Amino acid sequence: MDKNTGIGFVLIAAIVIGFTVLMKPSQEELAREQRYQDSIQNVQATQLKEDIQTADSADKAKQSVVGDFFDATTAQPINDSIQSETTDSLSVSALPSDSGVEQIATLENEKIRINFSTKGGQMLSAQLKDYNTYAGDSLFLFKSDAKLALELMNKKGITLNTSQADFRVIQGSGDAQTLVMRMNYSDSQYIDFIYALSPNSYMLNFNIAVVGMQDMLSVDCLERFKLNWTQNLRRQEKSKSNEQRYSRIHYKGTDGSFEGLSESNSETKDVPTGVKWVAFKDQFFASVLITDNEFVSPALSSTVLESEDYLKSYSATLYFKPTLAEKGALVGGFKYFLGPLDYYMLKGYDDGVENTQQLDLDKLIPLGWSLFRVVNQYFVMPLFNMLEGTGLQMGLVILLLTVIVKIIISPLTYKSFMSSAKMRVLKPQVDEINEKYPGQEKAMERQKAVMQLYNQAGVNPMSGCIPMLLQMPILLALFSFFPSAIELRHESFLWASDLSTYDAIIEWNTNIPLVSSWLGNHISLFCILMTVTNIVYTKFNMDATNTGQQQMPGMKYMMMFMPVVFFFVLNNYPSGLTYYYFLSTLMTIIITLVCRWVIDEEKVLAKLEENKKKPKKKGFMARLQEQAEQAQRTQQQQQKGKGGSQNKKKK
Structure with missing residues (x-):
């Protein structure tokens, strides 16, 4: 290293040391910075405490809704420490949520994968394995944008909506994959949502069992349970306007009629008759809720959405009369069809079924009116x-x-x-x-x-x-x-x-x-x-x-x-x-x-x-000729009449 280089390094070191000494904070500045950091920690601690209190309050409010609905003098709530019981036939995962842990259970076969959430005990998503969207993505009929909730009312007029309740997975077994989602208040008072998916099928069996509540429900509620079903229809095809043209709510009446809401406009309709099933459909796919008996006077609504990702917003308020089963359980039986609108597959659901009991799901495919x-x-x-x-x-x-x-x-x-x-x-x-x-x-x-x-x-x-x-x-x-x-x-x-x-x-x-x-x-x-x-x-x-x-x-x-x-x-x-x-x-x-x-x-x-x-028979052309001659005679008479009237006026 030469003399000039050495002098350069010495000068650089002197500058760095001098800058460090001159910029060193005073004791007063260090104390002020410490007070600032302490205040930030205090604010964060206070905010965390408030968040915990808010979450606890929300959880207690939800528990209060459920607790207010049940008559606490007849039963005691279950212990929150009860754990879920599952079998190897189910895929169950846990996700964090606002109140506790949300479990996601899955039923799956060769055609469809359905996720269920313990928040409301309902389907979270339905993925069709053999189909993709126009963009090449996995095709979901819905994905956190559909809800089905049971609504009950007790004798005090308090309403319980299952979408607000926490369920737990208690069972999964059988040849067909079965999932039981239970909302407990006590060992003798609970609501079960029971789902079963058969192999190689788009049809999901769905049963509701309300146990231990017969004496506490209102008279109107005992006569008919209420289901609230909503779904935002996802865009699946390249041409949004064409897909929207074929998207609508359809329903089949128990009298065999087949009706639907408007394709092009938003519409709300109260159906005065009984209904066998209600379908939320787009151009090529549908979600259909089918009852074993009938839905009584449903209220249906379809709203056109101005969105690139969604076509319409569907909703249905459905009433059904529960059946009294063993142990005082009030039950309702349903099926979900979640799949493509393939004519021969839909027609196959009616094979071997009496005409009066056929579903006629193939009518969801718009093949034209009557003769067409x-x-x-x-x-x-x-x-x-x-x-x-x-x-x-x-x-x-x-x-x-x-x-x-x-x-x-x-x-x-x-x-x-x-x-x-x-x-x-x-x-x-x-x-x-x-x-x-x-x-x-x-x-x-x-x-x-x-x-x-x-x-x-x-x-x-x-x-x-x-x-x-x-x-x-x-x-x-x-x-x-x-x-x-x-x-x-x-x-x-x-x-x-x-x-x-x-x-x-x-x-x-x-x-x-x-x-x-x-x-x-x-x-x-x-x-x-x-x-x-x-x-x-x-x-x-x-x-x-x-x-x-x-x-x-x-x-x-x-x-x-x-x-x-x-x-x-x-x-x-x-x-x-x-x-x-x-x-x-x-x-x-x-x-x-x-x-x-x-x-x-x-x-x-x-x-x-x-x-x-050749001699002519009196056929079509002869009749036309006669009509032409008759028209000519009529015209001549009218002209003569006009001529006579004009002559009289001249006189």
């Missing part, structure tokens, strides 16, 4: 199920379904096109009639002549419409089927990552007035393809069916505008639906071209000319 539902149940779904069983990609399944449907209705399509061909070859003769009777004042003569021409040629203008009407039940049934088919969920095809929701090729975050409210913040490619093919088909069909007769003003433009309207309506619907409509319209265009190539219009015209020579 029948078409889906007995034609579309069996065909789709058979094609799905081939193991082909879902896009190819829809393609095959479209081809088969088109083949089945092809005779109707051919008949409709043949009717259009007959009208088309007669167009030159219709044009001659239009030239012979021009103007509005000769409209009746013109119509009469055209009807006479059709009658002589054996042509029925309505014969082309009837085949189209016969196809409508299938088309409308498929409109209901695709948005409800859980089989399409998370199935990809080409650019569509999920056929159960829209296939966006363009997305934006900015809200565009009118556009965003109709389209959403995206544009779907299959919807564009569907719209383009519909415009082409509409133009092609209008040219092919032009018979020369005058149409309503603006009808041509209205027909061309309809595909654009459907684009705005269907842009947010599942890509599986718009993909089907695109294929169906494209095949219709191809079939039309084939028909035009196959049908010899010269032969058609020659046959119609031969028909003119």
Whole structure:
């Protein structure tokens, strides 16, 4: 080390030592800092004491609610030191809570995992193992956002709500996993919530037993117990608006009726009749509470939520008459269905069950009204199920379904096109009639002549419409089927990552007035393809069916505008639906071209000319002609009457 370096180190050391001496606090400053630290410790100690007192007060208040409900002169409360008794068939864990220790018990099989909390003795969460959300997360029907509580009232008018009570796990055994959650006041007075989950099932058995309280409950309470059930419906799908469209509260009446609340608006409803079950459902999943007997006059409420994570808030106030069992226990039997809306699985719950006792849970799947539902149940779904069983990609399944449907209705399509061909070859003769009777004042003569021409040629203008009407039940049934088919969920095809929701090729975050409210913040490619093919088909069909007769003003433009309207309506619907409509319209265009190539219009015209020579029976066209003649006579009489009135006025 050289001389300059040594001098540098000495100077640095001198500066550090000098700075330390100069900045050293005085005795007075040290005493002030000590007093400050002592005051902080005193405040923290006081706050901790207050927190403990608050927790004790809350615990005592809760115990007071339970204690006030029970008649303390007839029984003594149990010792708080009693520990939970569990078996190896249950998974039980402990979590800290505001008052003591909250235990989380789990029932689990191959399909579902359900957590229960000793706070209220109720389900805490329900996870479906075979399904994920649109974001790829584990799918929970609810997760600390659902409650089911029993509410009782004693003779003094004091109410006990089990959501405020502490339960304990006392049992878990049997072939089906069983969990008993007990709220004790004494050894002879308690409430049991008994849960049992069978293997490979989405159905959870749920029983309530109220023991030792018959003499203390009010008369009204003995007649009917009250259940309060609430759940915030979690968003599971990519298209929130489409999922919300199919989310609603449903219920089945004991008279066999099937009703529901509004899908689009908030609604509250008091049901005047008995109810077998109540369902909180979204597009593809549902929580259903089923009673062994009936719920009496339930009150239901559904509120639309403005949230990105939740769709709606559901609530149900349910009353049931308890059954008197052994040892004076008042019991009620229920089942929970917690699972996907799979048609054949739901239908399977009614196998071997009498018609009057069937649950009809399959009605939770919106397959359309009356005739359309029948078409889906007995034609579309069996065909789709058979094609799905081939193991082909879902896009190819829809393609095959479209081809088969088109083949089945092809005779109707051919008949409709043949009717259009007959009208088309007669167009030159219709044009001659239009030239012979021009103007509005000769409209009746013109119509009469055209009807006479059709009658002589054996042509029925309505014969082309009837085949189209016969196809409508299938088309409308498929409109209901695709948005409800859980089989399409998370199935990809080409650019569509999920056929159960829209296939966006363009997305934006900015809200565009009118556009965003109709389209959403995206544009779907299959919807564009569907719209383009519909415009082409509409133009092609209008040219092919032009018979020369005058149409309503603006009808041509209205027909061309309809595909654009459907684009705005269907842009947010599942890509599986718009993909089907695109294929169906494209095949219709191809079939039309084939028909035009196959049908010899010269032969058609020659046959119609031969028909003119044959004697005519009084059929549909003859009746139309008579009506036209009658209308013409009426018009002539009215004109004569007006002419006579005008002549009198002139005189």
